[in-house]
Amino acid sequence: xxxxxHKSSTLRIAIATATVSVSKPETIEAILxxxxxxxxxxxxxxxxxxxxVKKTSDLxxxxxxxxxxxxxxxxxxxxx
Numbered sequence: 222x223x224x225x226x227h228k229s230s231t232l233r234i235a236i237a238t239a240t241v242s243v244s245k246p247e248t249i250e251a252i253l254x255x256x257x258x259x260x261x262x263x264x265x266x267x268x269x270x271x272x273x274v275k276k277t278s279d280l281x282x283x284x285x286x287x288x289x290x291x292x293x294x295x296x297x298x299x300x301x
Contacts, residue, residue, distance in 0.1 A: 270294045
């Protein structure tokens with residue numbers, strides 16, 4: 222690993238996006254109504270996003286584990 226002890230603090234911002242495509246309007250409606258049999262799609266996505274934030278330094282080579290001060294996860298449904 223590279224020694225970063227003398228490196229000055231900098232503001233770091235990362236943005237990640239994902240797109241989920243479905244083929245049936247009923248699927249979108251079930252997701253919005255939170256009636257998917259396996260559970261709430263939005264809450265699973267939120268949990269996966271938070272786990273991704275926490276594990277970034279494990280998944281990306283030469284990425285140092287830095288303290289995370291803020292994380293936001295939002296959803297947007299656009300229809301078919």
